[in-house]
Amino acid sequence: MSPFPVPEYWHEHRVSYGETDTMGVLYYAEYLHIFERSRNGWVRAFGTPYKAIEERGLFLPVREAGCRYRHSARYDDLVQVRTGVNQWRRASLTFLYEVYDESRGRLLAEGFTQHACVDGTGRPLAWPSWFLEIFRPACSGESA
Amino acid sequence: MSPFPVPEYWHEHRVSYGETDTMGVLYYAEYLHIFERSRNGWVRAFGTPYKAIEERGLFLPVREAGCRYRHSARYDDLVQVRTGVNQWRRASLTFLYEVYDESRGRLLAEGFTQHACVDGTGRPLAWPSWFLEIFRPACSGESA
Amino acid sequence: MSPFPVPEYWHEHRVSYGETDTMGVLYYAEYLHIFERSRNGWVRAFGTPYKAIEERGLFLPVREAGCRYRHSARYDDLVQVRTGVNQWRRASLTFLYEVYDESRGRLLAEGFTQHACVDGTGRPLAWPSWFLEIFRPACSGESA
């Protein structure tokens, strides 16, 4: 198994009542919301807020997503989400996520999202130079 | 108590696992999603799809919403939602909702949403004549 | 208008993409999720985590909720939610919420939730003495 890609960003999330289900656990679709919050944090921390990216006409819609659920999270649990980017391709990139319990000692779930790089009409783009410049430190960090 | 406004529209909704919470019941915020589905049904049945309204430049954002929760709904319950309009004002309208169990014999919750009439920039509008024309039968039905 | 009840708790919330809708704003049902997060914070700050309350056999289901929407919140906005308790009754209590923009200078929405005090079977209870003891400082602060 390969090491988690650097730079990594940790996002903390408190499980709310509304995110749980009748089994008393964090509902499986909610992990994708938490992934979104986590990658927003990564993008903000290592480049610029995603909102600013969209304002410049670049969009990163999700093309594929997946998650393995190993252990449940329950109401009021404070989960810790580790986020990184493991693939920069010509017109897409892939985020990885690991969801841990509060102590970061137990892996609860792990997942990924693959994003296309498109313009406002949905047409695929190569990464613009301004984008690469902003995220170059993070990209080059990958092999650190 | 005044009678439920006519015309009324009934929307049927099956409670999913993802809509329930740790208490095993339909989470309170989910009622507002179900209200939306119900009023979409009313608008479609007695006028034109809400999407077509927006395409003509008219928007009906929610200005106020409320709900009283009397009895719980649980996973897999088939709830029946009665919807009507009880106030048409110069630049707003109000929907009423009653959520019943499958037999329509037991009232589980009741609520309302008040909507402004605005243009694409959020500026308040009086109802356009094309809108009144489309919904006139429903409006006049009010006093039936 | 009466002053906001003390003690007050401020909850900060970053609007995610998944909470917004086609109009580009925070969807109206999402406020109720944010209210839940805020009152969880209040309960934790001025007493004990709500989870611990349930573990002692006391539940506080929502009996009524309402919200007035004054101005929109958009993706990536950092909203500030002020929370307090304005009514302690024999078997219920009411939380108030005010949602502000990041600077706390602009009121975006205000709402309330009324909660019953019930046991695990849903039967109404008067507040147990252990509960009152825990929250007495917060209760008595009400008249400060």
Add this chain to the structure above:
Amino acid sequence: MSPFPVPEYWHEHRVSYGETDTMGVLYYAEYLHIFERSRNGWVRAFGTPYKAIEERGLFLPVREAGCRYRHSARYDDLVQVRTGVNQWRRASLTFLYEVYDESRGRLLAEGFTQHACVDGTGRPLAWPSWFLEIFRPACSGESA
């Protein structure tokens, strides 16, 4: 590519405003809610409601989920979801989903969920005989 497993179940879903996001499309996490609705339909149609399965002490939590997003769905779109089971293993089963537009002519998304078979404490079980009996017609249909 292998043919879609039989028996198949079609679930129809109207995209609500609350399910869309700022890009104007069905948010990616919402597909997992729709998958749940679809597999509930399959389970009900070809065996017994999932609720009845839980009442007999058997639970089917999601162990893994994935989705490929090909084309967007928008507010008010009526999407058609095809659902089937493609793997029955000793202690798990896998559902497949295909989301189509209203005409069933355009594939919007495809996904899967893998479910464990556990008891009320989360301990893995082999499929109970009563369960196999109920779903045998659907299982054997697989090779049809």
